[in-house]
Amino acid sequence: MTDGGAPPEDAGVDYAGRAADILGFSRWWQIVAAAGMMAAVSPYQYVWSSIEQPLAESLDLALPALGAVFSFYVVFQSLSQFPAGKWRDSRGPGALTFLAALLAGGGYIGLAYATTLWQLYLLYSLGAIGVGIVYTVAVNTAVKWFPDRTGLTTGVGTMAFAGGSALVVPYVRANATVAAYSDVLRNVGIGILVVTLVGAYLLRDPPDDWLGLEDRDDDGDDEGIAASLRGRAYTTREMLSTWQFWLLYAMFVAMAGADLIVIANVVRFAEQFGLAAVVATAAATLLPVAAGVSRMILGEASDRFDRKKVMAASFVLAGVFRLALIGAGRAEAGVAFVALVMAAMFFSSPLFVYFPSVIADYYGSRNSSGNYAVLYTAKVGGGIFAGTVTGYLVATAGWVPTFALGGGLAIAAGLAALLLRPPSGSGLEADAATAPD
Secondary structure, three states: OOOOOOOOOOOOOOHHHHHHHHHOOOOHHHHHHHHHHHHHHOHHHHOHHHHHHHHHHHHOOOHHHHHHHHHHHHHHHHHOHHHHHHHHHHHOOHHHHHHHHHHHHHHHHHHOOOOOHHHHHHHHHHHHHHHHHHHHHHHHHHHHHOOOOHHHHHHHHHHHHHHHHHHOHHHHHHOOOOOOHHHHHHHHHHHHHHHHHHHHHHOOOOOOOOOOOOEEOOOOOOOOEEEEOOEEOOOHHHHHOOHHHHHHHHHHHHHHHHHHHHHHHHHHHHHHOOOOHHHHHHHHHHHHHHHHHHHHHHHHHHHHOOHHHHHHHHHHHHHHHHHHHHHHHHOOOHHHHHHHHHHHHHHHOOHHHHHHHHHHHHHOOOOHHHHHHHHHOOHHHHHHHHHHHHHHHHHHOOHHHHHHHHHHHHHHHHHHHOOOOOOOOOOOHHHHHHOOO
């Protein structure tokens, strides 16, 4: 195994065959179900910039007051994943995903009837909890059923989370008026509810011993440490004691901030430069497409090549394209602006593929839902930056320095990735030491 890479595909385990024996059908149907759920809940993150204006006009609110709505979304979507992940690791995804369907679908339906700011905060936050549950369940479905193709299958699920909203954005923006938005929100909410309920019915987890791996004791620890295709299976407490986790955490904060500042503000950023409305619409529509496609392409690349180096190059390029985006805006070059938005998102959005894959590589897949959920709380920092902090920075320094800071954060995260090594005692150090540079 290379440093930060996937387990070898010739490990002698018939993953597909064993999964088919357990499920009665191909394990890829689990990925289809997970991806469908991810696409269904994606409007919470990727459609917000298109609905905030009619919401503000309808409720007679200033736009800065709505900036906190997106911050609340990120906080609750992120923090809900740890308890959801721990529940899923021990009890499976069924009942948990059913609850997520009610929260995520009901939240959007409720927005259609909201009349006050506090109702927006409450409904979007409840929906965000549902999104967080769906996210951790879907991502770790890939980790649990595909130890041999973690990057690719995680990429498929997170691609759906980004790309699924591309079908919704044109519909929302075509009807983003005070008169029409209630029907739009209600229809989107019903779609979220139905698709997620279907996913809740279909998803299941493999048994712990499905690969024929034995648990081994760790100095009498009651929980034990399960042998993993990637080495030791760390508990959350053990993971938190390694420096690699905290470096990954800092990198996640930086990349989530860089990523979300574009997602949450691309329409207003285009308008600030005086670009035509069609440019803002194109950027908002194509942004999730680029983000989604990249997760599958670069996820597969991280399976085939050294994951650490793929991640480092990706983040640095994400930062460079963010800086170039500022130049395109200043030059009022609409086509270049849209192209650079897509390029910036293409290289930053796979952060949601790289990080769960690295967590599984370094700390095992047995406790992957809970372990990745802890790391995912770093998105809170990125969300606060993209929402509340960005509003303050724009008011005091302007849009250009704010977006430039996002580019700098991405470049810093890419350089930091080069410092990563498997944890001491994981059983992977020898592989890392003998991996080619």
